Amino acid sequence: MTLDDFFKRIQQQYENKLPFVAYRKPNTTKIVALLQNSDDILTVQDFNEQGFVFAPFDNSKGEAILMPLKQSKTIFADSVVAGTEKTYLSAANNNASIAERQQHIELVESGVNEIKNKQFKKVVLSRKEEVTLQERSPIVFLERLLECYIGAFVYCWYHPKIGLWLGATPETLIKIEGRKFSVMSLAGTQGCKGDVDVVWEDKEKNEQRYVTEFITNILDGFSKDIKVSDTQTVKAGNLLHLRTQISGTLNEDIGSFKQLLYRLHPTPAVCGLPKEPSKEFILKNEHYSREFYSGFLGELNMETTVRPRTGKRNVENRAYALNRKHTQLYVNLRCMQIKNKEALIYVGGGITESSIPEREWEETVLKSLVIKSIL
Numbered sequence: 368m369t370l371d372d373f374f375k376r377i378q379q380q381y382e383n384k385l386p387f388v389a390y391r392k393p394n395t396t397k398i399v400a401l402l403q404n405s406d407d408i409l410t411v412q413d414f415n416e417q418g419f420v421f422a423p424f425d426n427s428k429g430e431a432i433l434m435p436l437k438q439s440k441t442i443f444a445d446s447v448v449a450g451t452e453k454t455y456l457s458a459a460n461n462n463a464s465i466a467e468r469q470q471h472i473e474l475v476e477s478g479v480n481e482i483k484n485k486q487f488k489k490v491v492l493s494r495k496e497e498v499t500l501q502e503r504s505p506i507v508f509l510e511r512l513l514e515c516y517i518g519a520f521v522y523c524w525y526h527p528k529i530g531l532w533l534g535a536t537p538e539t540l541i542k543i544e545g546r547k548f549s550v551m552s553l554a555g556t557q558g559c560k561g562d563v564d565v566v567w568e569d570k571e572k573n574e575q576r577y578v579t580e581f582i583t584n585i586l587d588g589f590s591k592d593i594k595v596s597d598t599q600t601v602k603a604g605n606l607l608h609l610r611t612q613i614s615g616t617l618n619e620d621i622g623s624f625k626q627l628l629y630r631l632h633p634t635p636a637v638c639g640l641p642k643e644p645s646k647e648f649i650l651k652n653e654h655y656s657r658e659f660y661s662g663f664l665g666e667l668n669m670e671t672t673v674r675p676r677t678g679k680r681n682v683e684n685r686a687y688a689l690n691r692k693h694t695q696l697y698v699n700l701r702c703m704q705i706k707n708k709e710a711l712i713y714v715g716g717g718i719t720e721s722s723i724p725e726r727e728w729e730e731t732v733l734k735s736l737v738i739k740s741i742l
């Protein structure tokens with residue numbers, strides 16, 4: 368299918384008020400869409416289903432929504448990308464108000480106080496910013512995200528009874544292929560001035576280390592060969608983050624994948640450490656509902672065909688292509704929800720004992736530009 372036809376087909380689905388998701392994985396060109404054939408709200412039960420999952424931050428308030436492979440039509444196209452990422456200059460120049468700034472600073476101050484009172488070591492605090500839209504078509508925003516963020520998981524997700532979300536996230540929650548897994552620990556933020564060879568302060572190193580340690584501790588119960596990579600600086604749009612990859616092979620008897628997933632989610636990259644008291648603080652003090660922001664989304668138990676390598680000795684093996692299941696879930700960051708004529712942009716950052724509230728505010732302003740710049 369041509370890219371033009373692809374966008375026309377999802378526009379049609381949107382106009383018919385039927386659910387769909389369109390997405391492109393990081394550093395690839397193929398864009399995929401699942402077009403659900405009814406407007407039923409379908410939910411994930413045990414994570415053995417096949418399809419696309421879209422889960423909220425707080426699983427006690429809402430279930431993970433599923434667009435099942437069997438009840439959807441799959442279409443795809445090649446989203447031709449230029450060698451370099453494009454940069455948009457947005458027409459939307461609404462800035463957050465002084466009141467919003469003050470509110471966020473007070474929220475961070477109360478988070479730092481709780482850390483000093485030893486309630487938890489880290490908490491991720493966020494806010495929602497509203498921007499009035501000129502352009503209303505989600506397809507136009509999707510096209511711009513695809514052009515601007517080649518290294519991100521870019522998506523547009525729509526359900527007429529739930530809402531319309533778009534984003535370009537730099538963060539993988541978990542990838543599983545067969546029994547091989549990899550989990551990303553991503554935290555620590557600074558603005559990108561071109562170079563990735565930068566110096567990180569202890570505050571950022573610590574907040575990212577908490578995430579790595581949390582993930583490694585959880586996976587320790589599910590794998591006997593965990594490998595932890597070196598920590599690198601990575602670029603995501605206008606930002607730099609610290610990233611470590613944790614990988615290995617899952618034990619044969621891990622029990623339920625759902626259990627593993629909900630022990631990981633939400634990780635301290637979006638919630639805090641320890642998980643329970645920091646989550647409670649977020650739910651009590653943020654004064655708005657995160658909904659699907661900092662939840663997770665992606666492919667669940669999709670099938671890839673693996674062909675044996677075709678060296679001369681393997682000629683007789685060529686016919687035996689194997690179907691292997693894979694799951695690739697991402698954390699829903701750098702995202703927005705579109706409601707009426709408004710874009711609701713969600714941004715947050717990790718707070719530790721040494722956080723400076725004004726700087727935490729600035730970090731959320733920088734993060735909001737990922738979405739604001741394409742509006």
Ligand SMILES: C=C(O[C@@H]1C=C(C(=O)O)C=C[C@H]1O)C(=O)O
Nearest residue numbers: 553554555556636714715716717
């Ligand atoms: C919470 C967000 O991002 C997360 C928090 C980060 C941080 O605190 O430095 C960095 C990357 C993400 O893990 C967000 O983008 O809203």
